[in-house]
């Protein structure tokens with residue numbers, strides 16, 4: 001079996017795996033980072049998003065090997081990120097999940113969005129969620145949560 | 157304290173207080189319920205009720221995972237029944253528990269029970285300084301009494317937790333990624349499995365390329381086969397996924413039993429069917445359907461039309477999953493099924509084993525909204541585990557399987573005819589609904605009725621006899637849910653038609669037949685109002701006596717400016733779910749743009765779900781129900797051809813995205829102390845009709861077949 005070194009949540013991790021394995025399976029099965037979800041495996045739903053060099057990236061269909069040398073951050077480490085933590089607080093305050101299966105991807109997308117644009121208007125928020133789906137209808141609360149997080153970050 | 161108006165059928169089956177509540181030696185309170193969390197936040201509401209009655213903070217309540225043999229058997233988490241059944245039971249149980257512990261405390265402290273007060277589980281008398289805690293009295297001890305159905309419960313005016321907006325249980329774990337879904341399970345030595353599905357329902361295995369199978373086995377993949385049920389198993393999940401793809405390509409399928417490509421809307425009214433008249437507030441009758449009489453003599457106008465909705469998918473965000481271990485002494489399953497007891501009995505029936513040897517524990521999955529793949533995948537996992545005794549097997553469906561193999565909500569047609577008198581009053585009303593069954597949950601019964609409704613059963617070497625659904629005869633079930641309008645109409649003729657020989661696998665999706673029926677009734681009400689020359693709100697109120705219904709309708713109407721001349725289409729609709737549960741009125745503002753797309757601008761929702769426990773959770777059920785129904789209405793339909801389902805992912809089965817989310821204003825009517833009605837399904841039907849009515853208002857196009865895609869709107873414009 002091949003091995004691979006990835007930088008995940010600030011740590012270099014050596015993993016024995018076929019580098020063709022999509023990153024999502026490596027995170028979930030080899031590293032027990034199960035926060036990112038498999039929703040489709042087709043890059044259609046956003047449930048698997050993680051931050052790669054600060055940007056939300058779908059990882060259900062891209063070989064883990066492609067991510068060598070990049071900074072991967074998963075939802076499990078987001079508390080350590082000022083923007084990520086604000087997003088998490090805002091999602092709780094707005095009750096921005098029902099079943100929560102889509103939520104990790106959305107929290108990642110929101111963090112990525114706010115890193116690139118600290119004061120997005122509603123259209124910018126919606127554009128930032130373009131790759132994401134939610135079946136429970138949490139959309140309104142998610143949009144509100146991102147607005148709330150932006151305000152909180154702007155106030156410090 | 158006040159006399160309880162709350163009652164629960166769950167208590168008849170599980171009267172013992174210990175079945176619902178227990179107090180630990182550490183003072184933590186455990187609540188046991190048979191209703192499971194599927195994203196509707198029932199656990200949060202139950203914990204709030206318990207904390208309120210027991211005078212403890214919410215974080216002292218533990219909601220125990222539902223498992224067969226341990227939790228009360230409350231049937232299925234469905235039908236908007238959970239608050240009425242489990243919410244009421246938990247309220248009465250915790251009130252009984254409090255009274256019981258106070259009586260013991262009074263004895264121990266030598267005071268009158270009436271002098272006692274509780275704060276955070278500390279029981280103190282106003283008369284003395286002495287106190288005692290719940291855990292000192294009851295820690296790890298059984299109550300040994302029954303729940304008193306007549307126990308006094310807290311006066312709603314004193315509620316401190318119930319009715320508040322609080323963060324739902326589990327949300328902080330969800331946003332940090334530590335919440336464990338079934339998909340995240342990991343057990344020592346656990347194997348992963350995937351099913352190799354045939355191309356479609358009727359295909360069967362003819363043969364398999366042995367070379368491929370052997371090569372897979374040499375690479376460490378197990379192949380489990382029972383007739384045309386095939387699964388691959390191995391330690392590495394991604395290798396298993398690839399093996400499933402390779403083995404599928406190595407299989408030779410007999411696909412001669414192609415799917416019917418007839419227009420389903422023609423089939424709905426042309427195929428053989430079982431018809432039943434529906435009378436007495438929505439109850440089907442075992443007697444012939446009366447013929448349709450001519451409109452009354454005094455009719456000044458008679459309208460007759462037909463509405464259709466296609467097959468809709470549950471389309472859960474997470475493909476269904478289950479974990480199983482087959483051990484010598486029995487089968488252990490972890491499942492996100494909505495009905496673990498039903499599933500247990502059906503699985504036991506399929507394997508001809510004692511249900512008591514099967515234990516199923518509920519672990520959350522993605523929102524299911526009804527009978528999605530949860531039960532089927534559990535049986536798949538059990539089939540695989542049985543072939544590999546002693547080994548834990550986690551089996552997940554793929555996105556394709558969830559879209560193509562889970563049951564759908566049937567396509568339905570609703571034929572309506574009504575007459576108006578000169579005053580604009582409805583003087584006769586005829587409504588016939590046509591559809592396949594909504595009732596294919598695996599409920600065991602004669603002829604292996606449970607096993608027969610588990611998907612993979614029919615692909616086994618020895619399949620159970622085929623299950624032939626019969627018309628559901630219970631009030632407001634299936635096809636005739638909300639067939640009977642709440643309006644006061646004379647001369648109602650209502651008919652349900654269970655249609656045979658339709659092409660797709662169907663079962664329960666959120667609201668069952670109510671979505672189609674209310675979409676039809678409430679679209680037709682607008683058509684009638686126009687014919688009568690009366691505005692839609694007044695026309696409805698003219699026929700609505702139910703005061704709570706009037707109140708939600710008026711609440712929405714007050715927030716909608718139907719006279720605005722701003723190019724925005726406005727529509728309104730109303731229903732009470734099952735004419736018995738929660739009320740919902742919906743107002744919609746939308747635009748139809750140059751690309752013939754429906755752009756949702758604003759939605760006003762008014763709800764009355766009885767007493768509100770979890771304020772934000774209740775609102776979320778209305779908001780989320782609206783968005784899901786808007787998605788059904790605007791963009792969703794299952795598609796297929798002779799070779800199988802063609803809507804197999806999010807591109808071929810598009811749902812509403814973040815780019816078409818209106819501003820939503822939700823008004824919940826306050827009903828403290830009034831029985832819970834359950835909020836999960838009230839809004840869906842009115843949402844569909846309000847959108848149709850708003851499109852008509854915007855464009856003059858009356859759309860009668862869902863979904864209202866740009867193609868449908870352009871076609872309607874061509875015909876106009």
Ligand code: FES
Pocket residue numbers: 037038039040041042043044045046047048049058059060061
């Ligand atoms: S799981 Fe990656 S986009 Fe759906």
Ligand code: FES
Pocket residue numbers: 097098099100101102103133134135136137138195473522523
């Ligand atoms: S909260 Fe369930 S899918 Fe988004």
